[in-house]
Amino acid sequence: MGETVVKLVFFPAKYGRLIDRIEQAFPEVEIVRIENAEDIAAKIKGADAMVTSNRIYSPTVGRDVCAHGTSLRWMQFTTSGIDTALKGGVPDGIPVTNGAGMHAHSVAAHAMALMLAVMRRLNDCTAARPRRDWIRDEVHSSLSTTRGKTMALIGLGAIGQDIARKAKAFDMRVIGVSRMDRADNIDEVRPREALHAVLAEADVVMQATVYDKSTHHMIDAAAIAAMKPGAILVNIARGALIDEAAMIAALRDGTLSAAGLDVTEIEPLPADSPLWDLPNVVLTPHTAGAGADNNDALFDVVSRNLRSFIAGKPFDRVVHGPNLTASNLTDRAS
């Protein structure tokens, strides 16, 4: 590999300062910036590797990458999730790495922002501003605090673990729902089979798990019915982890006191969704992972993996496809 110039394509071409930094740090790498999806077919030819995002990886992108990216030997996603991309299609037999952990701090901070916005009633305060209404007396009695409250934290990956750390700094009791038997900052871990029992104890239900067939609608009407009356639901993972229709009904009848949602079953949220207007919902447009692109973390992950790739060494972690080994490098090259 020593003399080979690696050709690396970035799509999209907007990654804060990431691309410039990679270019400076790896003079031996030829960088190709793909601005538009229509240019993929032309520009991906001969590329060894691709850095891209789950956010923009549509079926059209997938089709062009698979059809024209025949020389690709590695794909790096800057996102944690790659579910959209897998649906769109990634080339067979090559290692796919993701940005797990990289956005964890950002997503965990966003989860806390949504929870606190609900507890401190920021929606109501913001809505009162155009009326010049200082609603101190109205909000005072209904504000809630974090201390001593119980959080059911579903999913203890990098994001869940960081949420737990933050929740402990807010003096909450954290019950994790996970296959792991223990983790830092978690008072108690229970398996998914015990979900309903955990929900019955929780003041805040925090959805931070991976979406797949087994977790589809894991918060369904029965799970919502098992929750404490007046509980708060926060979802920073994937919309379809929750049965949205059941959640909307519960938000309307007060079974759930409020929700903080960064994700919905269909995104962008359809214009006729009641979630647009429910006053007890704090809604953000899937921005929980934002704020990390300019961070060192993204550069660190991409550059570490790129060094492994250039050296022909296995990646620390692959989320899809085989890892890099001397043998599959030779196989692909021959």
Added chain:
Amino acid sequence: VKFVFYRTRFAKMIDGVRQDFPDVEVVTAQTPAELEAVLPGAEIFVTTNNAYTPDVSAVVRDKGADLRWLHFTNSGIDYALENGVPMGAAITNSSSARAHSVASHAFGLLLALTRRLNESAATRARREWPRVEMNNAVVALDKKTLLLIGLGAIGQDIARKAKAFDMRVIGISRMANAPFVDEMRPRARLLDSVPEADVVVIATSYDVETHHMIDAAAIAALKPTAFIVNIARGALIDEAALIAALQAGKIAGAGLDVTEVEPPASDNALWKLPNVVLTPHSAAGGGDEDVLVEIMTDHLRLFLAGKPFPRVVAGPNLGL
């Protein structure tokens, strides 16, 4: 012993004293006129900073000759001190009870600013989903520098929370050090320290010395990307200078639970500024009535036993 509650919202506190301290004569009052009638002979007076108006101060001066202890069920007592409290009575507050609530609220404001919740609310009203557009506007807190002014119970809790967000914490305080604070500096170094801050959180007490401590010069020294959060008192900031900076985009935003005049006048620009998250002095709200009751009754036990309080904010302590 005669005990007067003035404008106390906490039924649990009043009932608790009646039940647990049968020797204490409990009286309540809601107006200065009622207070005037019941105050003579009272040794204990419990109220809040907000309720302690000039009228109340006048009644206390004229009729409160027997008062030995004034207790406030909130933290800041600047308004009461300004209106005048009796010289000979021990004055206590409930500063530790609300610290965690105020600190959480401070983070609620800061995270609302950095995660752009105002913008999400505004685009939501237009049925827009600006996921990609918002990507570069959202700000991560890790490795950012927090300049934390005031390290009392509230400030210390803010510092602890900031560490869980991996922030670097510079404290401004007379104290030499405190847990979770990376570096402590005296107030004289405030202006030098401001340019280092990505976030300034004001959590200090208000008095003549701290009036407008964040003045036009301090605001001008802030980074253009900096956020200011104030959960203490409005007049700690020169509000006119803050508004000018927010309007001109000289700083990124402000999270304000307090304003110089409350409620703000209807023509106050803070109502409308999109880079402001504004809450109606609600940082201390929520939940912990029980803690306030506990603090009050702990003090009452000491008072009845003739023992000194752990801390008085003004006046002489008991039994000394």
